[in-house]
Amino acid sequence: MSHACGPSCDSCGEQRISLGLDTRDYKHVIALAGNPNTGKSTVFNALTGLRQHTGNWPGKTVMRAEGAFSVQGVRYKLVDLPGTYSLLSASSDEQVARDFLLFSQPDCVVVVVDATALERNLNLVFQVMEITPKTVVCANLMDEARRKGIEVDLELLAQRLGVPVVGTVARRGTGVTHLIEVVADVVNGRVVSNPHVVPTPKPLQKEVDAVVPLVLTLAPDLPNARWVAYRLIEGDHRVREALRSGELAQLARQSKTIRDDATERDSTTGALEKSS
Numbered sequence: 001m002s003h004a005c006g007p008s009c010d011s012c013g014e015q016r017i018s019l020g021l022d023t024r025d026y027k028h029v030i031a032l033a034g035n036p037n038t039g040k041s042t043v044f045n046a047l048t049g050l051r052q053h054t055g056n057w058p059g060k061t062v063m064r065a066e067g068a069f070s071v072q073g074v075r076y077k078l079v080d081l082p083g084t085y086s087l088l089s090a091s092s093d094e095q096v097a098r099d100f101l102l103f104s105q106p107d108c109v110v111v112v113v114d115a116t117a118l119e120r121n122l123n124l125v126f127q128v129m130e131i132t133p134k135t136v137v138c139a140n141l142m143d144e145a146r147r148k149g150i151e152v153d154l155e156l157l158a159q160r161l162g163v164p165v166v167g168t169v170a171r172r173g174t175g176v177t178h179l180i181e182v183v184a185d186v187v188n189g190r191v192v193s194n195p196h197v198v199p200t201p202k203p204l205q206k207e208v209d210a211v212v213p214l215v216l217t218l219a220p221d222l223p224n225a226r227w228v229a230y231r232l233i234e235g236d237h238r239v240r241e242a243l244r245s246g247e248l249a250q251l252a253r254q255s256k257t258i259r260d261d262a263t264e265r266d267s268t269t270g271a272l273e274k275s276s
């Protein structure tokens, strides 16, 4: 595990700077997801220098919070999401997390898991890996695991999952710098993950292929239309209603506007860099 280092660490040459609420001109968006009470907001605070509410009970973060940091001059927007057990869950704060993960297309999703209760936490990891290969697992509370005599083989876990796994003790800032190095590698394509998700049986795949165009007719530009198609086939009434009422179409429009703005900003920055 990496050493603990402050917001800007000279000893590891990372030059990480907390930017607090200043999310201007970010290049990449990183989401922090995970079960309730795994230390997401603690990781968020360590990176951004902000003071999101933390405490030892689940359900503290109920809306998404945004902050920023930079590493070696590259600015990242970090989004702290409410805790969620599953992308299929129903409560309103869990829906905030689900909608962001599914439809806002962050450049990387860090799933913060409780190292003392891996089995329960891996359910969400698999669900996130289904929607993006740009998943990084942050095995937090490694000190608690050690205290309880639980040994977590991070390398083996990464092999089994097919995505990077980083151990942290977020309350002390330990491993957080390494986490961000790995996130940067995933975002930049230096590390290409190969998530080991359960393959869809052929007959079901055909059904999904047939439903996807119908979903896109009702909600053009919807990212993860396959996920929506699966839910419809499963008979998920909330998803069906969100599609019927136009809620999903609106989410798709919003996320497209955000993506277009980011692309436009990138090309403007590129043009300015070339001309200077």
Ligand SMILES: Nc1nc2c(ncn2[C@@H]2O[C@H](COP(=O)(O)OP(=O)(O)OP(=O)(O)O)[C@@H](O)[C@H]2O)c(=O)[nH]1
Pocket: 034, 035, 036, 037, 038, 039, 040, 041, 042, 043, 053, 054, 055, 056, 057, 058, 059, 060, 061, 062, 081, 082, 083, 084, 140, 141, 142, 143, 144, 168, 169, 170, 171, 172
């Ligand atoms: N021992 C230990 N405690 C930690 C660590 N990381 C976070 N904590 C503590 O765990 C508790 C939960 O942390 P939060 O950051 O609030 O967790 P969260 O995932 O944001 O929780 P929700 O927003 O409710 O889902 C707090 O009391 C933290 O101080 C760690 O690595 N080790």
Ligand SMILES: [Mg+2]
Pocket: 040, 041, 042, 053, 054, 060, 061, 081, 082, 083
């Ligand atoms: Mg929180």
